[in-house]
Amino acid sequence: MTMELGEDYPEIREAVARICENFPGEYWRRLDAESAYPDEFVATLTREGWLAALIPAEFGGSGLPLRAAAVILETIHASGCNAGACHAQMYVMGTLLRHGSKSQKERYLPAIAAGDLRLQAFGVTEPSTGSDTTQIKTRAVRDGDHFIVDGQKLWTSRALQSDLMLLLARTTPADEITKRGNGLTVFLVDLTEAVGKGLEIRPIDAMINHNTTEIFMDQLKIPADSVVGEEGNGFWHILDGMNAERILIAAEALGDARWFTAKAASYATEREVFGRPIGANQGIQFPIARAHAETEAADLMARKAAALFDAGKHCGAEANMAKMLASEAAWHAGDSCFQTFGGFAFAREYDIERKWRETRLFQTAPISTNMILAYIGQHVLGIPRSY
Amino acid sequence: MKVLVAVKRVIDPNVKVRVKADESGVETANVKMAMNPFDEIGVEEAIRMREAGTADEVVAVSIGAQQVQETIRTALAMGADRGIHVNTDETIQPLAAAKLLKAVIEKEQPQVVILGKQAVDDDAGQTGQMLAALLGWSQATFASKIALGDGEAEVTREIDGGLEVIKAKLPMVVTTDLRLNEPRYASLPNIMKAKKKPIEEMTPADLGVDPAPRLTLVKVVEPPKRHAGIIVETVAELVDKLKNEAKVI
Ligand SMILES: Cc1cc2nc3c(=O)[nH]c(=O)nc-3n(C[C@H](O)[C@H](O)[C@H](O)COP(=O)(O)OP(=O)(O)OC[C@H]3O[C@@H](n4cnc5c(N)ncnc54)[C@H](O)[C@@H]3O)c2cc1C
Ligand SMILES: Cc1cc2nc3c(=O)[nH]c(=O)nc-3n(C[C@H](O)[C@H](O)[C@H](O)COP(=O)(O)OP(=O)(O)OC[C@H]3O[C@@H](n4cnc5c(N)ncnc54)[C@H](O)[C@@H]3O)c2cc1C
Numbered sequence: 231m232t233m234e235l236g237e238d239y240p241e242i243r244e245a246v247a248r249i250c251e252n253f254p255g256e257y258w259r260r261l262d263a264e265s266a267y268p269d270e271f272v273a274t275l276t277r278e279g280w281l282a283a284l285i286p287a288e289f290g291g292s293g294l295p296l297r298a299a300a301v302i303l304e305t306i307h308a309s310g311c312n313a314g315a316c317h318a319q320m321y322v323m324g325t326l327l328r329h330g331s332k333s334q335k336e337r338y339l340p341a342i343a344a345g346d347l348r349l350q351a352f353g354v355t356e357p358s359t360g361s362d363t364t365q366i367k368t369r370a371v372r373d374g375d376h377f378i379v380d381g382q383k384l385w386t387s388r389a390l391q392s393d394l395m396l397l398l399a400r401t402t403p404a405d406e407i408t409k410r411g412n413g414l415t416v417f418l419v420d421l422t423e424a425v426g427k428g429l430e431i432r433p434i435d436a437m438i439n440h441n442t443t444e445i446f447m448d449q450l451k452i453p454a455d456s457v458v459g460e461e462g463n464g465f466w467h468i469l470d471g472m473n474a475e476r477i478l479i480a481a482e483a484l485g486d487a488r489w490f491t492a493k494a495a496s497y498a499t500e501r502e503v504f505g506r507p508i509g510a511n512q513g514i515q516f517p518i519a520r521a522h523a524e525t526e527a528a529d530l531m532a533r534k535a536a537a538l539f540d541a542g543k544h545c546g547a548e549a550n551m552a553k554m555l556a557s558e559a560a561w562h563a564g565d566s567c568f569q570t571f572g573g574f575a576f577a578r579e580y581d582i583e584r585k586w587r588e589t590r591l592f593q594t595a596p597i598s599t600n601m602i603l604a605y606i607g608q609h610v611l612g613i614p615r616s617y
Numbered sequence: 618m619k620v621l622v623a624v625k626r627v628i629d630p631n632v633k634v635r636v637k638a639d640e641s642g643v644e645t646a647n648v649k650m651a652m653n654p655f656d657e658i659g660v661e662e663a664i665r666m667r668e669a670g671t672a673d674e675v676v677a678v679s680i681g682a683q684q685v686q687e688t689i690r691t692a693l694a695m696g697a698d699r700g701i702h703v704n705t706d707e708t709i710q711p712l713a714a715a716k717l718l719k720a721v722i723e724k725e726q727p728q729v730v731i732l733g734k735q736a737v738d739d740d741a742g743q744t745g746q747m748l749a750a751l752l753g754w755s756q757a758t759f760a761s762k763i764a765l766g767d768g769e770a771e772v773t774r775e776i777d778g779g780l781e782v783i784k785a786k787l788p789m790v791v792t793t794d795l796r797l798n799e800p801r802y803a804s805l806p807n808i809m810k811a812k813k814k815p816i817e818e819m820t821p822a823d824l825g826v827d828p829a830p831r832l833t834l835v836k837v838v839e840p841p842k843r844h845a846g847i848i849v850e851t852v853a854e855l856v857d858k859l860k861n862e863a864k865v866i
Contacts, residue, residue: 241690241811244651245803251631279805292805 233537239301246302249274250309255581258312262439262584267391272316276345281319286327289335290343296474297536300481307485308492310581312588314440317482318350318388321474322396325416329459329467334418338394351392351421353383353445354468361601362617363398364411364465368447370399372454377401377417379428379450385595387442389431395419395445398464416464417456424450438588473549475596477539480532480549483556486589487525487563493582494518494567501572508570517566524562528555547610550602557592557599564589620663620672621727622697623718624656624679626688627738640836652688655733657695658793661800662763663731664696671765674698676725680717680828682706686816693811694803700816701725705828707821713828715747720824722752727788729770734759734792745792755785758792 237243253271261268275281283299285291299320306313323342326334326349341347359365368381379399389395395418402413425431428450431443459467495518498509508514532555535548564586568575575582593599607613628634628643629651635644652660666672677692679685680703689700703717722730735742749756757763757772761780764771765787774781775794803811821828849855859866 240687241694241803241808242805244687244691245694245805245808249802274802277804278802279807283805292809 231537231541231543233533234297235533239298242298242301243305245278246280246305247309249278249280250306250311253311255310255579255584258310259578259581259584265433265435265439265441267441268312268315271311272391275316276319281316281345282343284320285323285339285343289339291339295536295540296477297533297540300478300532300536303478304481304485304488307482308488309485310489310585312439313482314438314588314591315388315391316350317478318352319348321471321478322349322352324474325396325467325471326418326458328470329416330418334455334458338418347394348388348392349394349396349418351386351389351395353386353389353395353397355383355385357382357384357444361598364414365404366398366400366414368397368399370401370415370417370452372401373451375454376451377454377456379417379447379452381447383445383447385434385442386431386445387440389421389443389445390433391441393420393422395421396458396468398468401461401464411465413462414464415461416458416467417452418458419450419452419456424452427451438591440591469546472596473535473539473545476549476553477532477535477545479592479596480528480535480552480556483553483560483589483592484525484529484532486585486592487521487528487556487560489585490560490563490567490582490589491518491522491525494521494563494570497567498570501570514570517562518570521559521563521566524555524559528552528559531555547606550597550605553592553597554599554602557589560589560592618666618672618729619674619676619725619727620666620729620731621676621678621722621725622656622659622663622692623714623730623732623744624660624677624688624692625653625733625736625738626650626679626681626685627653627736630654630737636837636839640838642834642837650684650688652691653733653736653738655735655737655793655795656692657800658795658797659731659733660692660695660697661798662791662793663729664801665798666729666763666765667696667698672729676701676727678703678718678721680705680709680714689816690811691803693814693816694808695801696807697814699814702816702818703821703824704818705821707828708830709828710830710832711741711743712747712831713821713826714744715751716826717821717824717828718744718748719751720826721819722748729765729787730754730790732790732792734794745790749790752788752790755787755789756791757783757785757789759794760791761794761796763791763797 280302282291283294287293303313303317342349356366370377370379397417397419398414400413401415407413428448430446434442436442498514499507501508532552535545535552538545538548567582571582574580604616608615629649632649637644663675667675675697676699677689677697678701679689686702689702693700701721732745745758759775760772761775762773769786771784
C-alpha cells in the first residue's frame with residue numbers, strides 16, 4: 231500500500247481548476263440567491279468525464295482510485311466552487327458496483343458513466359430516527375414481484391435532479407430481527423417512474439444551496455428486481471459506500487480550508503490599517519497559521535483513509551477521523567478568514583460568508599461529529615456505548 | 618498533413634507576478650504554471666484541423682527544463698497526438714526558440730506550424746516571425762481565422778482598426794490571436810489517454826543549435842505604484858491644473 235505526499239495527480243488538479251476558473255464567485259452567488267441548481271457547472275463536469283472517474287473502464291468510466299476522486303473534489307472546493315450539487319453522482323453508484331447484480335450493472339452503469347442517467351440521490355435519513363440509521367421506519371413489503379413502500383425520508387439531497395435514487399428501507403420488522411443492522415434492504419428507485427405514483431418530493435428551504443428535499447412514499451409500488459444486493463443486508467451494503475463518502479467529504483472540506491487560508495493569507499498581507507499589514511499582528515497571523523497546520527494534518531489522515539480504502543482494507547476509523555478533522559480544520563480556517571476580513575467578510579461579494587455557510591455542513595452531514603467521536607470511543611477504543 | 622504547434626510553459630496568467638528582490642527576474646519558485654494561453658489556442662486550432670480531416674497528425678513541441686513535459690501533456694490531453702521536448706535549462710530567448718524550432722521542423726516536415734502571437738511571460742512577440750524568416754516560409758501572424766485550402770491557406774489577421782485577409786502557400790507559420798477559437802478543456806478520459814502518448818526528448822546539441830542568450834537582461838522592476846487621485850472643486854480648477862501642473866493642455 232502506498233500513500234503519496236504533496237501534489238499527487240497534478241494533471242487532474244490543473245484540468246479541474248481550469249474548469250472552475252470559468253465558474254467564478256458571482257456564478258455561485260447568483261445560484262445561491264435563487265436556490266438554483268448549477269446546471270452548467272454540472273453539465274461541464276459530466277461532459278468532461280469527471281463524474282465518471284470512479285466507474286470502471288469496462289462500464290465507460292475512467293476506473294480511477296478513490297484518491298483521484300478526492301483530488302477532483304478538493305480542487306473544486308479549493309477553487310471556490312462547490313461540488314455538493316453533483317459529488318454523489320461519483321460515489322452513490324459504488325453500492326451498485328459492489329453489490330448490484332450483473333444485469334443491474336450492465337443496465338445502469340454505462341448510462342451513469344455517460345451522464346445520461348443521474349444516480350445522485352441517497353435516501354437514508356428519516357425525520358424520527360436521525361443518526362440512528364439501523365432504526366429507520368420506512369417499510370417495504372413484498373407483494374408478488376413488487377415491493378410496496380411506505381414512509382418518509384428527510385434531507386434527501388438532489389432528488390429533484392436525479393433519475394434514480396438509492397433507498398434504504400426496512401424489509402423485516404424491527405422486533406423480528408436478531409442483530410441490529412439486519413432487516414434493511416437497498417432499493418434502486420426509478421424516480422422518473424415513481425414521482426406522482428406514490429412518491430412525492432418537496433424541496434427544503436435550507437441555509438445552503440444544497441438542493442435537498444424531503445420525500446414522502448405512500449403505497450409506492452416498485453419492481454422486486456430493484457433490490458440491490460441481498461434483501462435484509464442493505465445496511466451492511468451501504469457501509470462501504472459511507473466510508474467512501476466520508477473520505478470524499480473530507481477532501482471537500484480540505485479544499486474549503488485551503489480556499490479560506492489562501493484568501494486570508496493574501497488579505498492579511500495586503501490590507502493595511504494602523505500603518506502596517508494586519509497580518510503582521512499575531513492576533514491575525516496565528517489563527518491562519520494554526521488552521522493551515524490543522525489542514526495539513528487532516529490531509530494526511532484523509533490520504534491514509536483513501537490509501538486503505540483503495541487497498542481494500544478496513545478504513546472505518548480513518549474515514550471517520552478524516553472527515554471529522556477536515557471539517558473542523560475547514561471551520562477554523564473559515565473562522566480565521568472571516569475575522570481577518572473584518573467587516574468585509576459580511577459582504578457577499580467576497581464569497582467568504584457563502585463558503586462559511588457551506589463548510590458548516592461537514593460537521594453535521596453525512597455524519598455528525600458526535601457520532602464519529604462515539605465510533606472512535608466505542609469501536610476503536612472499546613469504551614462503553616452510549617447507544 | 619502534419620501540424621506542429623509550439624507550447625510554452627509560463628506563469629499562470631491568474632497568478633500575481635512578483636519581482637525577485639535582486640531584480641534579476643520574477644519569482645517562479647512554488648508559482649503555479651500553465652500553458653501560454655495563445656499556445657492553447659494554437660493547440661485547439663491544430664486539433665480542429667485534424668478533426669476536420671485537413672490534418673492527420675498534431676505534434677506539440679516545447680523547449681525548456683524537465684517540467685515543460687507537463688505542458689506537453691496538457692497539449693496531449695487536449696488532443697495532440699505526440700510531443701517533442703527540447704530539454705534545456707538555458708533561458709530561451711525568441712531567436713534561440715526560433716532556431717530550435719527550425720531544427721525540429723526540418724526533421725518533422727510539417728506543412729503548418731502554429732505558435733502564439735506572443736507568450737504572456739515576456740510578451741516578446743517575435744518567435745513566429747523569426748522562425749518564418751529562418752525557414753524562408755510564408756507567415757501569417759495574429760490570426761483570427763485560418764482556412765486551409767489545397768497547398769495554400771487563407772488567413773484572417775487582426776490588424777490595427779480592422780481585419781486583413783491574406784492568402785499564402787504552404788508550408789507556413791501562423792501565430793494565433795485571442796479570437797481564433799475558444800480552447801477546449803482537457804477531459805478526464807483524454808488525460809488518461811495522454812499518459813500513453815509518446816514524448817520524444819532531445820537536446821539543443823542533438824539539434825546542432827546553441828541556445829545561449831544573445832541579449833543581457835539588465836533588470837526587472839515593478840511598475841511604479843499609482844498614486845491616489847485628488848478631487849477638484851470646480852471645472853476652472855481642473856483646467857488650471859491640467860494646464861499648469863500636468864501641462865497636458
Ligand atoms: C444539507 C444536508 C444534506 C443532507 N443530505 C442527505 C442525503 O442526501 N441523504 C441522507 O440520507 N441524509 C442527508 N442528510 C442528513 C444527515 O445525514 C443528517 O442530518 C445527519 O446524519 C444527522 O442526523 P439528524 O439530522 O437526524 O440529527 P440527530 O440524529 O437528531 O442528531 C442531533 C444531534 O445529536 C447528536 N447525537 C445523536 N445521538 C447521539 C449520541 N448517541 N451521542 C452523542 N450525540 C448524539 C448528533 O451528533 C447531533 O449533533 C443531509 C443533511 C443536511 C443538513
Ligand atoms: C453588518 C455591519 C454593520 C456595520 N455598521 C457600522 C456602522 O453603522 N457604522 C460604522 O461606522 N461602521 C459599521 N461597521 C463597520 C465595523 O465597525 C468595521 O467592520 C469594524 O470596525 C472592523 O473594521 P474593518 O472591517 O475595516 O476591518 P480592519 O480594520 O481591516 O480589520 C481587519 C482585521 O484585522 C484586525 N486588526 C486590525 N488591526 C489590528 C492590530 N493592530 N492588532 C490585531 N489585529 C488587528 C481586526 O481586529 C480585524 O480582525 C459595520 C460592519 C458590519 C459588518
